Amino acid sequence: MTIKCVVWDLDNTLWDGVLLEDDDVTLRPAAVEAIRALDERGILHSIASRNDHATAMEKLERFGLAEYFLHPQIGWNAKSESVAAIATALNIGVDTFAFVDDQPFEREEVAFVHPKVLCVDAQDVAELMTAPEFVPAQVTRDARARREMYRSSLRRDEAEREWDGSGNEFLATLGMVFTISDATDADLPRAHELTVRTNQLNSTGVTYSLSDLEAYARSSDHRVLMAELDDKFGAYGRIGLALIECGAEVWTLKLLLMSCRVMSRGVGTVLLNHIMRLARDHGVRLRAEFRKTDRNRAMFVTYRLAGFREVEADGDIKFLESDLAEIQPAPGHLTLRA
Numbered sequence: 001m002t003i004k005c006v007v008w009d010l011d012n013t014l015w016d017g018v019l020l021e022d023d024d025v026t027l028r029p030a031a032v033e034a035i036r037a038l039d040e041r042g043i044l045h046s047i048a049s050r051n052d053h054a055t056a057m058e059k060l061e062r063f064g065l066a067e068y069f070l071h072p073q074i075g076w077n078a079k080s081e082s083v084a085a086i087a088t089a090l091n092i093g094v095d096t097f098a099f100v101d102d103q104p105f106e107r108e109e110v111a112f113v114h115p116k117v118l119c120v121d122a123q124d125v126a127e128l129m130t131a132p133e134f135v136p137a138q139v140t141r142d143a144r145a146r147r148e149m150y151r152s153s154l155r156r157d158e159a160e161r162e163w164d165g166s167g168n169e170f171l172a173t174l175g176m177v178f179t180i181s182d183a184t185d186a187d188l189p190r191a192h193e194l195t196v197r198t199n200q201l202n203s204t205g206v207t208y209s210l211s212d213l214e215a216y217a218r219s220s221d222h223r224v225l226m227a228e229l230d231d232k233f234g235a236y237g238r239i240g241l242a243l244i245e246c247g248a249e250v251w252t253l254k255l256l257l258m259s260c261r262v263m264s265r266g267v268g269t270v271l272l273n274h275i276m277r278l279a280r281d282h283g284v285r286l287r288a289e290f291r292k293t294d295r296n297r298a299m300f301v302t303y304r305l306a307g308f309r310e311v312e313a314d315g316d317i318k319f320l321e322s323d324l325a326e327i328q329p330a331p332g333h334l335t336l337r338a
Contacts, residue, residue, distance in 0.1 A: 001095070001096065001116075001118070001133055002096060002133060002136065002196060002197065003043060003096060003097070003118065003133045004043065004044060004093075004096040004097070005043065005044040005045065005046060005086065005090060005096065005098070006034075006038060006043060006044070006045050006046075006099075006128070007045075007046050007047065007048050007082070007083055007086060007097060007098070007099045007100070008031070008035075008045065008046070008047050008048070008049075008069075008100050009047075009048060009049055009079075009100060009101040009102065009103075009106065009122065010047060010049040010056060010074075011025075011050075011051070011102075012102040012103075012122065013028070013031065013100055013101055014027065014032075014047075014065075015027050015031075015063075016028060019051055019052075019055060019056060019059060020055065025059070027063055028122075030125050030126045031100075031122070031125050032065070033129075034125045034129055035068055036068075037129050038129070038134060039147055040139070040144060041134070041135070041136055041139050041143060042136065042139065042140070042142070042143025042144060042146040043134065044070055044090065044092075044146065044150065045068045045069050045070065046071055046072055046073070046086045046090075047069050047072035047073060047074055048073050048082035048083055048086070048099065048101075049072075049073070049074045050076055050079075051074050051075075052074070053072075053074040053075055056072075056074045057072070057074065067147075067151075068147070070086075070147070070150050070154075071086050071089040071090065073085050073086060078109060078113075079099070079106050079109055079110050080109055080110045080112070080113035080114060083097060083099060083113075083114055083117060084113075084114070091260045091261065091263070093199060093295070094114050094116060094117060095116035095117070097114070097118070098117065098118040098119070098120055098128075098133070098134075099117050099118070099119050100120045100121075100125060100128075101119070101120075101121075102121070102122035102123070104121075107119040107120075107121070118133060136193070137192070137193075137196075137210070138189035138190075138192060138210065140189045140190040141190070141237075142190050142193070142237040142238055143193065145235070146237075148234070149235065149236060149237055149261070152234035152236075153261065156174070156231075156233045159233075168266075168333065171265065171266055171334075172332070172333040173232075174231040174232055174233070174265075174333070175231055175232045175335075176229065176231045176265065176267070176333060176334035176335070177229070177231070177334065177335045177337060178227065178228070178229050178267055178330070178334050178335070178336050178337070179228045179229075179230075179337045179338070180225055180227050180240075180271060180274050180336070180337070180338040181225070181226055181228075181338070182217075182224065182226075183213070183217050183224040183226045183241075185214070185217070187226050187238065188210055188213045188214055188217060188224075189210060190226070190237075190238045191208075191213050191224060191226060191238075192207075192208060194238070194240075194241045194257060195207040195208050195257070198241075198258070198259055199260075199293070199295045199296065200260045200263075200295050200296060200298055200299070201257055201258040201259070201260060201268060201296070201299050201302070202256075202257040202295075202296050203253065203255055203288065203289065203290050203291070203299050203303070204254075204290065204291040204293075204317075205291060205293040205296060206254075206255060206291070213243075216243060221245065221246055221247070222243065222244060222245055222246060223242075223243075223246060224242070224243055224244075225240075225241070225242040225271070225274075225275070226238050226240065227239060227240030227241070227242075227258070227270070227271045229262055229265070229267060236259070236261060236262060236265075237259075239258060239261060239262050240257065240258045240259070241256075241257050242256050242257075242271055242272075242275055243255040243256075244275065246284075247284070248284075249284055249285060250284060250285045250286075251275075251278075251279050251282070251284050251285070251286050252286075252287045252288070252289065252319075253275065253286070253288035253289065255289075256272060256275075256288065256299070257299075258271065263298075266333060266334075267331070267334065268302060269302060269305070269306060269328060270331070270336065272302065272303075272306055273306065273327050273328050273329075273330070274330075274336070274338055276324055276327045280324045285321065286321065286322050286324060287311070287319050287320065288303060288321075289317050289318070289319060289320075290303060290317070290318045290319075290320055291316050291317050292318075306322060306328070307322045307324075307325070307326055308320035308321060308322045309321060309322075
């Protein structure tokens with residue numbers, strides 16, 4: 001299991017003391033060190049604390065730490081409800097969360113409701129930096145920028161809430177640019193990271209090692225494509241990946257995935273439609289492998305809406321094929337660079 005987000009309690013966890021009883025609470029150095037180190041690795045942070053929201057946020061601002069925490073849940077709800085709210089806001093599976101709290105009762109309450117959350121005693125935070133769940137195989141450029149990309153998303157969401165027109169009209173104001181290119185050596189660590197981290201819009205759930213991807217990228221019989229997205233609020237980073245086996249008569253999409261962070265941006269089919277056009281222009285048939293997981297039904301629906309139909313199966317792998325008769329153009333709200 002790879003941890004994507006750590007949820008922190010505050011009193012006697014992030015700092016020593018109880019904020020509403022003791023104004024001069026002091027930060028715990030080990031906790032601060034862990035937050036900053038894990039942030040550099042692309043691991044997100046949030047808060048689940050029983051506290052007054054305004055008072056706690058003011059203290060975090062004063063300590064210079066508020067910017068690290070996304071969607072902080074500070075109030076009087078059960079900690080398990082707070083964890084669920086953060087997972088929903090970030091659109092990340094709760095099974096990739098860790099929860100840090102000094103009180104056994106709170107850890108047990110979260111573990112009871114969310115048995116896949118890794119619950120950590122506040123006294124053990126120093127161990128987070130070496131525990132395997134918190135040490136990604138590669139720290140990519142996208143990982144280092146992950147928090148800022150989520151903060152850009154918050155600014156987009158705020159602008160959308162204030163928008164008075166339709167959703168499509170709002171998307172047209174963003175100046176979105178969708179770029180598709182063959183993966184370079186510099187892209188491959190991120191490509192590997194995407195196969196590990198992306199679950200919902202993932203056609204097979206199969207992960208590929210860095211060496212596997214290097215071999216495919218250099219193979220004359222394969223193509224590894226990467227997709228990036230930018231808009232006026234900033235970069236989403238490299239959010240899509242496709243691995244294509246290029247036969248003389250049939251191309252097979254071995255893997256297609258898109259980050260869940262762009263599900264609301266109307267770009268989920270752009271990479272697939274581009275590959276369909278490439279296959280048609282090369283005069284080959286196009287197949288796609290699909291393996292059902294407990295989280296990727298949305299990808300199966302994406303294939304079906306694009307005209308793919310099941311033609312055969314091999315164990316748990318379904319082979320889907322499109323006749324390439326109808327290929328949707330890129331959405332009008334973005335510029336496609338391929």
